[in-house]
Amino acid sequence: MPRLTVDGRPVDVPPGATLLDAAEALGISLPALCREKGKEPLGSCMACLVKDVSAGRLVPACACPARDGLAVETGGEAAQARRDAVEFLLSEHAGDCEAPCRRACPAGLDAPQLIRRVREGDFAGALAAVREEIALPASIARACSAPCEKACRRARHDAAVSVRLLHRIAGEAGLAAGIAPPARKPASGKRTAVVGAGPAGLAAAYFLLLEGHACSILDDREEPGGGLRHGVPEEVLPRAVLDAEIGAIRALGAEFRMKTRLGRDLRLDDLLRTFDAAVLAVGETGPTAAAALGLAHSDRGLSVDAASGMTPIPGVFAAGAAVRPGRLAARSAGEGKAVAASVNLFLREGRPAVPARRFDSRLGPLLDGEMGECLGEADPGPRCEPAGGPAAGYTESEARREAGRCLLCDCRKKEDCRLRRIAEETGAHARRAEGAERRRFQRDLSHPELVYEPGKCVLCGICVRTAREAGEPLGLAFTGRGFRTRVSVPFDEPLSKGLEISATACARACPTGALAMR
Ligand code: SF4
Ligand code: SF4
Numbered sequence: 001m002p003r004l005t006v007d008g009r010p011v012d013v014p015p016g017a018t019l020l021d022a023a024e025a026l027g028i029s030l031p032a033l034c035r036e037k038g039k040e041p042l043g044s045c046m047a048c049l050v051k052d053v054s055a056g057r058l059v060p061a062c063a064c065p066a067r068d069g070l071a072v073e074t075g076g077e078a079a080q081a082r083r084d085a086v087e088f089l090l091s092e093h094a095g096d097c098e099a100p101c102r103r104a105c106p107a108g109l110d111a112p113q114l115i116r117r118v119r120e121g122d123f124a125g126a127l128a129a130v131r132e133e134i135a136l137p138a139s140i141a142r143a144c145s146a147p148c149e150k151a152c153r154r155a156r157h158d159a160a161v162s163v164r165l166l167h168r169i170a171g172e173a174g175l176a177a178g179i180a181p182p183a184r185k186p187a188s189g190k191r192t193a194v195v196g197a198g199p200a201g202l203a204a205a206y207f208l209l210l211e212g213h214a215c216s217i218l219d220d221r222e223e224p225g226g227g228l229r230h231g232v233p234e235e236v237l238p239r240a241v242l243d244a245e246i247g248a249i250r251a252l253g254a255e256f257r258m259k260t261r262l263g264r265d266l267r268l269d270d271l272l273r274t275f276d277a278a279v280l281a282v283g284e285t286g287p288t289a290a291a292a293l294g295l296a297h298s299d300r301g302l303s304v305d306a307a308s309g310m311t312p313i314p315g316v317f318a319a320g321a322a323v324r325p326g327r328l329a330a331r332s333a334g335e336g337k338a339v340a341a342s343v344n345l346f347l348r349e350g351r352p353a354v355p356a357r358r359f360d361s362r363l364g365p366l367l368d369g370e371m372g373e374c375l376g377e378a379d380p381g382p383r384c385e386p387a388g389g390p391a392a393g394y395t396e397s398e399a400r401r402e403a404g405r406c407l408l409c410d411c412r413k414k415e416d417c418r419l420r421r422i423a424e425e426t427g428a429h430a431r432r433a434e435g436a437e438r439r440r441f442q443r444d445l446s447h448p449e450l451v452y453e454p455g456k457c458v459l460c461g462i463c464v465r466t467a468r469e470a471g472e473p474l475g476l477a478f479t480g481r482g483f484r485t486r487v488s489v490p491f492d493e494p495l496s497k498g499l500e501i502s503a504t505a506c507a508r509a510c511p512t513g514a515l516a517m518r
């Protein structure tokens with residue numbers, strides 16, 4: 001059995017093992033994009049580089065046998081080389097992990113996911129997609145000024161997709177059908193207090209409840225809703241809609257203590273005696289109010305750690321306009337959700353922690369001809385205006401028609417893309433050299449089950465091998481040279497000819513969003 005050291009730690013591995021296996025045996029995980037367990041290494045991505053100390057050189061761990069007596073290092077120079085390798089792949093990458101509309105949404109609503117469900121007529125699924133990010137689906141849609149639509153890629157072609165009305169119908173269809181929020185996690189035994197029942201406070205409470213924490217919401221007004229109740233006209237946001245959505249948070253287990261004012265009816269230390277954590281979502285807070293709470297004030301609001309939202313008092317967090325003045329309800333909703341994630345980590349791990357940020361590859365402005373590629377699966381028709389006028393919103397069939405206009409700009413593999421994950425693990429950034437041309441975005445829809453986006457291909461070769469192993473008559477091959485190399489079907493045949501039997505296997509094996517099921 002070969003014995004070697006990885007980062008100075010000895011390890012015995014079975015004959016035939018690679019350096020990657022040896023590292024993994026020690027619990028050291030290396031990014032590996034082109035490796036398929038149990039198969040011959042392809043050695044194409046160079047994301048797994050380690051240093052062979054005796055030879056003094058960098059080698060791909062997946063393709064190097066673990067020889068007796070070897071000393072291998074994974075840190076320092078090797079870690080930098082892996083990051084460089086991933087950055088090289090990203091510099092050639094032409095794709096968006098997240099859609100432009102989602103990046104522009106202050107609440108982070110995943111519009112293309114919602115829209116896919118609407119296209120299928122699955123309004124319950126659409127609501128579930130909204131509730132991933134937003135506690136008050138219909139109320140926030142109605143109160144929102146729709147920054148997503150300003151960023152919508154379809155607007156560069158004719159008119160933006162009506163994301164706001166699609167978001168709204170998902171919320172309202174859910175209310176009409178009485179669809180409850182998702183089930184809460186098992187009770188954590190932790191008690192939280194949220195001060196302020198506006199959009200930030202209600203969002204924080206909702207996500208804390210879902211995490212299994214008990215939650216009491218305190219507010220000095222008679223009724224919850226904050227700016228949504230007192231700052232948005234009834235014709236824009238009917239109170240019945242707001243009340244029903246707040247009712248759903250109550251049904252989840254929130255305890256509302258109205259007509260209770262922090263600083264008048266109870267003090268911050270009283271709260272901390274009863275609760276394990278508190279979120280101050282009290283709206284705009286000036287220096288005097290901050291001092292009365294015993295908290296510091298920055299130039300805009302309560303002073304908090306920018307990443308976690310925690311004030312200098314452990315367990316006391318702040319969110320929404322209390323930290324940064326602003327009137328957009330969707331922004332408050334997003335900040336309420338974010339602070340709930342921090343509070344949850346604080347309660348579970350006993351220290352303020354910052355939820356991980358996801359890597360997001362960006363296509364940037366479209367090049368000439370790329371809009372045509374994006375429009376491939378979209379309804380070419382004009383924006384659908386609700387027959388009953390904008391106040392009435394969409395009927396289900398209007399919503400489905402409008403949803404058909406969406407270009408589905410996000411990546412189909414965004415939840416399980418290995419390139420995205422290793423970009424996060426290595427801390428790689430997507431950098432393109434100054435003035436360098438990027439690969440073109442292409443979307444090949446010539447296969448009935450597949451979508452092929454060659455701009456996202458890392459040329460790993462996995463699909464070529466998968467198709468060959470499946471016994472495809474034509475299969476796939478590398479064509480072209482250098483910058484122009486790509487994977488395609490030989491003899492310029494369409495994808496449907498190349499992948500007659502192994503389309504699903506190839507889409508599953510592709511480590512990026514280059515090959516994905518429709
Ligand atoms: S292939 Fe991966 S990195 Fe590229 S856009 Fe899709 S999810 Fe993002
Ligand atoms: S076309 Fe669809 S996915 Fe793309 S930005 Fe507009 S709404 Fe979002």
Ligand code: SF4
Pocket residue numbers: 456457458459460461462463464487509510511512514515
């Ligand atoms: S399309 Fe093929 S070569 Fe390109 S990343 Fe996917 S599996 Fe690898």
Ligand code: FES
Pocket residue numbers: 031032033034035042043044045046047048049060061062063
């Ligand atoms: S995983 Fe080792 S070179 Fe790709």
